[in-house]
Amino acid sequence: MNVSGSGPANAGLLIFRARMDQTRYDYAIVGVGAAGLQLALKMISDDYFNEKSILLIDKDDKSANDRTWCFWEKGETKWDQLATHVWATGLFYNKQETISFDLNPYRYKMVRSAGFYAYAKAEIGKAGNVKWIKDDVENIDGQQIICPDCIYHANHIFDSRIPEEFYEKKDKYHSLIQHFKGWFIRTENPIFNPDTFTMMDYRLKWKDSTSFTYVLPLSSNTVLVEFTLFNDRLLPDEEYDSYLKEYIDTYLGIKNYTVEEVEQGLIPMSDYPFHKHHTKHVTKIGTAGGWVRPSSGYSFKNADRYSTMTVENIKDGRRPEKGIATSRYRTYDSIFLNVLATRNDLGEDIFTRLYTKPAIQSVFRFLDEESSLMEDFKVMFSLNRPQFWRAFFSTFWK
Numbered sequence: 001m002n003v004s005g006s007g008p009a010n011a012g013l014l015i016f017r018a019r020m021d022q023t024r025y026d027y028a029i030v031g032v033g034a035a036g037l038q039l040a041l042k043m044i045s046d047d048y049f050n051e052k053s054i055l056l057i058d059k060d061d062k063s064a065n066d067r068t069w070c071f072w073e074k075g076e077t078k079w080d081q082l083a084t085h086v087w088a089t090g091l092f093y094n095k096q097e098t099i100s101f102d103l104n105p106y107r108y109k110m111v112r113s114a115g116f117y118a119y120a121k122a123e124i125g126k127a128g129n130v131k132w133i134k135d136d137v138e139n140i141d142g143q144q145i146i147c148p149d150c151i152y153h154a155n156h157i158f159d160s161r162i163p164e165e166f167y168e169k170k171d172k173y174h175s176l177i178q179h180f181k182g183w184f185i186r187t188e189n190p191i192f193n194p195d196t197f198t199m200m201d202y203r204l205k206w207k208d209s210t211s212f213t214y215v216l217p218l219s220s221n222t223v224l225v226e227f228t229l230f231n232d233r234l235l236p237d238e239e240y241d242s243y244l245k246e247y248i249d250t251y252l253g254i255k256n257y258t259v260e261e262v263e264q265g266l267i268p269m270s271d272y273p274f275h276k277h278h279t280k281h282v283t284k285i286g287t288a289g290g291w292v293r294p295s296s297g298y299s300f301k302n303a304d305r306y307s308t309m310t311v312e313n314i315k316d317g318r319r320p321e322k323g324i325a326t327s328r329y330r331t332y333d334s335i336f337l338n339v340l341a342t343r344n345d346l347g348e349d350i351f352t353r354l355y356t357k358p359a360i361q362s363v364f365r366f367l368d369e370e371s372s373l374m375e376d377f378k379v380m381f382s383l384n385r386p387q388f389w390r391a392f393f394s395t396f397w398k
């Protein structure tokens with residue numbers, strides 16, 4: 001069936017032409033990626049939702065290793081069973097120095113998406129009140145989810161599709177792209193220390209930009225090496241490859257290796273107000289709901305935290321998105337993005353200050369939105385540069 005221009009004006013026509021799913025679901029989750037699946041898992045593990053019908057829709061099978069999620073958290077948690085690797089110590093390099101940090105009581109963890117999807121599917125399969133459908137959502141109109149051949153209804157819809165308006169208007173905000181390419185490589189000889197990962201290495205940069213490599217050793221002869229940029233333009237594919245080759249050759253000192261897998265992606269880093277796309281019956285979630293921390297691109301753990309908040313809000317009769325991604329941290333992020341967007345060459349210096357001046361544990365608490373005001377000031381003051389103060393005053397006195 002050919003559906004076009006599926007706005008409210010022709011919704012009646014669509015209803016007429018498309019098949020209707022006769023069930024009215026209590027909740028629907030559109031897009032079951034990191035955020036949608038974590039929300040679904042939270043719902044099915046809470047008795048409140050036992051009697052609620054939940055529809056999950058994704059256009060994809062959700063089985064590929066299309067993401068490698070890294071995050072920090074304290075001690076052992078439910079994610080350990082899915083973690084490919086866990087590190088207790090890290091390194092940070094700039095052109096002058098090497099800084100090592102002990103993360104204790106935190107651990108840095110890697111979860112690969114195929115494992116997470118398989119786990120989530122198994123858990124969801126055990127719940128009797130969840131239906132998972134593969135379909136391509138074209139539009140959401142009120143409580144209707146419009147797909148090419150079927151229309152579904154839900155009382156409340158959680159939507160992880162990024163609004164078109166973001167792409168049209170992001171340049172009016174402080175917006176960068178975190179883009180990267182990584183290789184899982186295997187060496188013949190044991191070379192790596194699997195206990196320590198490299199958070200950022202600024203010794204190799206693309207021009208004078210905020211660009212670095214991070215290195216995640218999985219064993220003594222396997223490692224994920226990823227070349228990453230925080231700026232406003234993607235590179236031709238072969239340029240990422242050439243930076244990866246140079247890093248492996250020059251900084252890891254490895255000549256013989258096999259590339260076993262490739263990971264590539266981009267994450268929007270923006271202070272665009274995603275929250276304005278919530279409507280009476282629709283809550284935006286994930287990247288589309290502003291769940292990505294704009295200054296860092298990290299969001300896997302936010303999805304954990306925000307899914308819990310969403311479920312608690314529903315149970316307490318509040319709007320599902322109440323209190324999510326609207327805190328003072330978004331103001332700090334906006335200042336941070338403002339500086340990096342106007343002076344992208346400052347990234348090495350800024351991240352050196354961030355990861356060396358305050359204790360790493362304070363930085364993690366800050367990025368996890370758990371820091372005290374005093375810690376916030378310590379972190380923000382550690383970035384003491386004129387550009388920060390200018391961005392700070394332009395944010396508060398505009």
Ligand SMILES: Cc1cc2nc3c(=O)[nH]c(=O)nc-3n(C[C@H](O)[C@H](O)[C@H](O)COP(=O)(O)OP(=O)(O)OC[C@H]3O[C@@H](n4cnc5c(N)ncnc54)[C@H](O)[C@@H]3O)c2cc1C
Nearest residue numbers: 031033034035058059060069070137265286287298299300
């Ligand atoms: C390669 C990569 C690596 C990353 N690494 C990290 C990391 O190490 N740590 C970290 O914290 N964050 C990381 N991120 C950022 C963030 O955690 C991920 O982007 C995360 O997947 C965002 O979750 P999400 O649910 O918003 O989006 P996704 O996981 O992308 O899920 C969105 C879902 O919506 C579906 N969908 C989209 N449009 C439609 C439609 N029209 N109809 C039906 N379904 C639709 C998609 O198929 C997808 O399943 C990474 C991102 C990428 C791209």
